[in-house]
Amino acid sequence: MVRATRGIHLPTPNDSNQWFNDTVPMEFTRALLVQAHAYGEDVDAMLRAARFPFDPLRQSAQTAFVSREQYSRLCVELVRALGDESGGVMPDVQTPVGTTRLILLSMLNSSNLSAAIRRAIEFNATCRVRQGVEVINRLKVDADGKEATLSYLYGEDLPGVQHSVLCNLAMWLRFCGWLIGQHIDISSATCAGPEPEFTAGVRHFFPCPVQYEQPTNSVSFSARHLEAELLRDEPQLQEFLKLAPYHVIIEPQASTFSVTHRIRKILGDDFRAEMPSFEELTSLLNMSARTLRRRLEKEGTSYQRIKDNARRDAAISLLSREGLTVSEVAERVGFSDPSAFHRSFKKWTGLSPGSYR
Structure with a gap:
């Protein structure tokens, strides 16, 4: 089996303003299948399980988009095939199937978003299967109490995957935004590795300055969000999880609360x-x-x-x-x-x- 160490390279959709789009450009789907190929998985079986009527990797596929349901199903099949909810992005730190749901459940009923994130950090520190790789996960607020920074350093000697780890931080903030019914705007970000050859994926998650070759992967945002109460319950979470890959990777779920x-x-x-x-x-x-x-x-x-x-x-x-x-x-x-x-x-x-x- 081939190890995929470069992560999934996501393109930047260019069809229209992204704020209210509800379809997925085909390039995102192809990126999932390329990742599956890199790990030697049966792509045809994945497509059948996800109920795809065509193979997006073949030239004969003419459509430019897939539905958010199709994309979410294919993400689920990739996770099942790899047995890793990180999609193989961090090959030496596996996330067993079902872990993310348990982390999200642990965040519910927290007093505010700050407590929820700290609970997730504590859960994450104990539930992932590590193979000699050091992981440092922290949440800090600056001295003025205005800016919060969420950081995650994964194996200092693995620079080639750090930009994918950084993108995972952005995905977590998108879920946090759903929890509190607010859009969390990332003001700046740092990456512990070099700038990747393909930057479209990073740009998709970070329409803001990103500094590379830094001590850690981090995302900074207004600390006021940490004070927000959680507005979601377990039944709402179960509904969210059905399309979670779409909402955390492609387009954050709009909130009428905001x-x-x-x-x-x-x-x-x-x-x-x-x-x-x-x-x-x-x-x-x-x-x-x-x-x-x-x-x-x-x-x-x-x-x-x-x-x-x-x-x-x-x-x-x-x-x-x-x-x-x-x-x-x-x-x-x-x-x-x-x-x-x-x-x-x-x-x-x-x-x-x-x-x-």
Whole structure:
């Protein structure tokens, strides 16, 4: 059996704004099958078990997308075939089938998200089967109490898999966001390994600056999220798990609990027209300015940050398309001055638009 040490290389979908998409680009499905091939698994059997009507690896497959149900079923079959819920990404630290569900159950009924994450860290430290690989998992809040950092260092002598470990941290934060009904925006990230040859997977999870060759893998976000109460129960978790691969890998599940989500729906994905002012937004949401500011602060964000992130996500989607110049992308996301777009995009992602493309 061939050891897959490079992890699954995920592409960046380029069909439309990702915030409300409910299909899966075929490249993501092919990435799962490539991983199965790397471990010598029977891909045809996996496809039959996942009820796929065609083989996505064959040239004859013309469709560009699969449903979220198909993708989730195929993820489950890969996990079953490998006997490892990490999908073979960390070959020396296996996660037996069923472990993730037990960790998630252990997080329910915690007093807040901070307690839930710490409980998961404690569970994770005891349940995984390690083969002489040191794993360090921590949650810290800075001295000002404003920024939280979740870190995970997996085997310092295994640099080739660290970017996949970093992506797993992003997946965990997506689940945490579902638990509290809020979108958790990652402000920055570090990777304990070198920048991978294929960066599309990292970009998919991190539309923010990522520093490589750092002491640990980490994701930073507003500490205000840690104070949030958990809004989900066990029956809701059982429903979530049916499509969990889609929601933690492709698209986080939108939450009507979140005022951030409601504002993103109002903003849409066409930014050539002027965005609503804060006063106009309060009227659209039927909230007072004081209430809206308090709700946004509780979710660890602001109206300006939501607007910036909306334009950033649209720009990333447009830059991945063929036929659009950087100037045209700038115009579509509301920048009349291309140089201003360059400055903003570099601030958002750590890269210039040209380098990102």
